[in-house]
Amino acid sequence: MDMNYCMQCGTKLRMKYHEGHDGEDAGMVPWCDGCESFRWPVFNTAVSMIVLNETKDKILLIKPPKGEGYVFVAGYVMQGEEAEETARREVLEEVGLTVTSEQFRHSRYYPRTNTLMLNFTVTVKDEAPKTNYEVQNCRWFTPDEARENIRHGSLAEAFLLGYLDGGVYHFPF
Numbered sequence: 001m002d003m004n005y006c007m008q009c010g011t012k013l014r015m016k017y018h019e020g021h022d023g024e025d026a027g028m029v030p031w032c033d034g035c036e037s038f039r040w041p042v043f044n045t046a047v048s049m050i051v052l053n054e055t056k057d058k059i060l061l062i063k064p065p066k067g068e069g070y071v072f073v074a075g076y077v078m079q080g081e082e083a084e085e086t087a088r089r090e091v092l093e094e095v096g097l098t099v100t101s102e103q104f105r106h107s108r109y110y111p112r113t114n115t116l117m118l119n120f121t122v123t124v125k126d127e128a129p130k131t132n133y134e135v136q137n138c139r140w141f142t143p144d145e146a147r148e149n150i151r152h153g154s155l156a157e158a159f160l161l162g163y164l165d166g167g168v169y170h171f172p173f
């Protein structure tokens, strides 16, 4: 999803050499002749959470209204919001649970929605989950059950396998 025109003034962008900072080479970057500014690529940022119970032996997965299998609680980062804040907010909104700690793990760019997805593990208080309209249901799974029930071929599956097996799982897309 490339940006061809300036989002401020509509001028057609052209590629221009950008020196970067401290002599570091940033290469060719879209430039607007109207605003005389570089127009860095625009994309969405979202977070997805591996929700763990207090003893960290169960993983909470949600079933979205559409599609097969379970996925992670996830959502878009609002402008001005920190990703950690989004992680806590989305867990509270979607499953009604209070996050006590969060840890960033890995990020992956997802071309289909032009989104940089940031994956976190979060630990939640021992409370009963309460889902909102975005969620059909949610359930606690053991790691092996989570592996079986996660939506196959999804970004969530890749993050889950990376978490369970260690290291970074590489994606088919």
Ligand SMILES: [Zn+2]
Residues within 6 Å of the ligand: 006, 007, 008, 009, 010, 011, 032, 033, 034, 035, 036
């Ligand atoms: Zn412009």
